[in-house]
Amino acid sequence: MPDLQPIQPGSEAPAPPPFRVDVQVHDLLVSPSSRPSAPRMPSPQPLALPEPVFPQRPELLNAEPEVPPRLPGESPYRRRWTPPLVYHAMRGWLFPYIKSRMLPGDFHPLIAYLFTEWKCNLDCHYCWAFDNRVKGMTEDAARRSIDWLHSTTCRVLALMGGEPLLRPKFVHKVVYYAAKKGFWVYLPTNARLLRQEVIDWIADAGVATVNFAVDAVDEKPGLPKALRPVTKYFNYLIKKQYSYGYTVFFNMNICRTNMEDIKQLTEIAHDNGIATDYHINESPMIEQPHFKHLDENSTYITREDWPKVDALLDWLMEKNESGYKMVNSVKRLSDMKDFMRGKVEPWNCRAGQNSLIIRVDGTLAPCFPMYSATYDWGTIANHKFEVKQLNEMKQSCQTHCFSTLNHNLGYCYDDARVIRWVLRQAARGFQGVTGSFD
Ligand code: SF4
Ligand code: SF4
Numbered sequence: 334m335p336d337l338q339p340i341q342p343g344s345e346a347p348a349p350p351p352f353r354v355d356v357q358v359h360d361l362l363v364s365p366s367s368r369p370s371a372p373r374m375p376s377p378q379p380l381a382l383p384e385p386v387f388p389q390r391p392e393l394l395n396a397e398p399e400v401p402p403r404l405p406g407e408s409p410y411r412r413r414w415t416p417p418l419v420y421h422a423m424r425g426w427l428f429p430y431i432k433s434r435m436l437p438g439d440f441h442p443l444i445a446y447l448f449t450e451w452k453c454n455l456d457c458h459y460c461w462a463f464d465n466r467v468k469g470m471t472e473d474a475a476r477r478s479i480d481w482l483h484s485t486t487c488r489v490l491a492l493m494g495g496e497p498l499l500r501p502k503f504v505h506k507v508v509y510y511a512a513k514k515g516f517w518v519y520l521p522t523n524a525r526l527l528r529q530e531v532i533d534w535i536a537d538a539g540v541a542t543v544n545f546a547v548d549a550v551d552e553k554p555g556l557p558k559a560l561r562p563v564t565k566y567f568n569y570l571i572k573k574q575y576s577y578g579y580t581v582f583f584n585m586n587i588c589r590t591n592m593e594d595i596k597q598l599t600e601i602a603h604d605n606g607i608a609t610d611y612h613i614n615e616s617p618m619i620e621q622p623h624f625k626h627l628d629e630n631s632t633y634i635t636r637e638d639w640p641k642v643d644a645l646l647d648w649l650m651e652k653n654e655s656g657y658k659m660v661n662s663v664k665r666l667s668d669m670k671d672f673m674r675g676k677v678e679p680w681n682c683r684a685g686q687n688s689l690i691i692r693v694d695g696t697l698a699p700c701f702p703m704y705s706a707t708y709d710w711g712t713i714a715n716h717k718f719e720v721k722q723l724n725e726m727k728q729s730c731q732t733h734c735f736s737t738l739n740h741n742l743g744y745c746y747d748d749a750r751v752i753r754w755v756l757r758q759a760a761r762g763f764q765g766v767t768g769s770f771d
Contacts (some may be wrong), residue, residue, distance in 0.1 A: 363752050381473070384506070387537055387538075421541065440716060446509070447478055447479075449494065451463060471507070479516070496522065500743065532569055543582075545726065554590070582608040582609060583607065589630055621705050625692050682727050685734075695713045697717075
């Protein structure tokens with residue numbers, strides 16, 4: 334098992350290992366011969382996505398949004414979950430879960446990550462998830478993906494990149510088409526291209542949540558995802574969420590160089606009544622030949638930073654307990670301390686069974702850390718996920734993996750927990766359907 338030893342500070346610092354799974358598993362995953370070869374999908378007649386009607390809801394376009402009043406002791410804005418919004422969330426998550434438990438077989442996806450783009454307009458130094466030489470997804474692949482997923486249990490579609498908004502019109506079409514088919518659509522973005530007009534498009538098309546990825550208040554070396562350059566877009570996005578009914582949350586990566594920013598961004602999110610989601614910086618799970626910053630990366634957490642990160646996590650846990658809305662439970666935040674030290678207990682990863690990724694070329698993989706794997710897991714409408722292979726692989730990768738979504742999915746994929754959650758939500762009149770699952 335390769336050592337997950339963080340790099341030491343200074344120019345003599347050794348780089349972290351280029352991958353973190355066992356060598357044998359790694360060789361199987363990146364063997365040059367195994368990736369499905371072109372043509373990746375049977376595509377006799379390329380399909381197009383329909384042209385979105387805009388605006389579908391003209392009354393919302395220019396209306397001043399009604400911002401809910403601040404209640405004593407609460408963050409400034411409190412969303413009222415109307416019956417259609419609650420039903421929308423249930424249709425995305427709860428009903429597919431119930432179906433997945435009742436149907437025979439092992440492959441019942443609940444969430445799919447559609448990588449519409451593998452290019453990015455920024456270069457966050459920790460990030461290997463972009464390569465500007467790779468062409469974005471075609472309309473044909475996007476449409477076939479959505480149609481195929483619709484024939485399964487899956488009703489949550491998360492667009493992914495790179496930066497999806499490099500092609501805002503394409504994203505508008507994908508969101509429109511998926512929302513019309515009943516998907517709960519999730520859009521992550523670094524927000525640099527999230528102009529007011531683009532917000533109107535995706536909101537009108539029916540986006541359910543916007544993952545606003547930001548690591549610092551002002552840009553820092555190696556951390557360009559900052560709030561300051563996109564403040565105008567952020568303010569508009571926040572304001573319009575109450576009319577359209579989508580939610581927004583900050584997605585932050587705790588790095589060596591942004592710990593004070595994480596606190597400030599947490600307070601900004603709280604003041605604006607939105608949730609936060611935290612990750613802890615990590616090196617690639619498998620080798621990423623296109624990644625330029627493996628050596629001397631100022632964002633990687635070193636052993637000397639551990640006390641500072643521990644203190645930040647303690648601060649976040651206190652905030653969580655005091656009512657700040659967070660995607661991560663207190664336990665998950667606490668587990669980050671162990672992960673940073675290279676300790677992860679085996680867990681119930683459901684990737685390849687209840688979640689999957691679709692790459693820009695229409696090939697499949699179980700999860701985001703495996704984006705660059707060449708192993709053949711099939712293509713759109715022709716998956717080759719096998720529980721035996723997935724389980725063997727996970728024996729190696731689970732103890733190196735801190736994937737928030739897959740941890741949450743593994744934790745929630747439990748009837749008793751789901752029933753408890755539904756009862757708790759029902760008791761609160763379904764007025765808190767965001768946040769962590771505990
Ligand atoms: S904005 Fe996102 S995709 Fe682009 S480099 Fe940063 S983390 Fe990677
Ligand atoms: S544990 Fe699951 S999510 Fe993590 S790398 Fe392995 S298969 Fe992917």
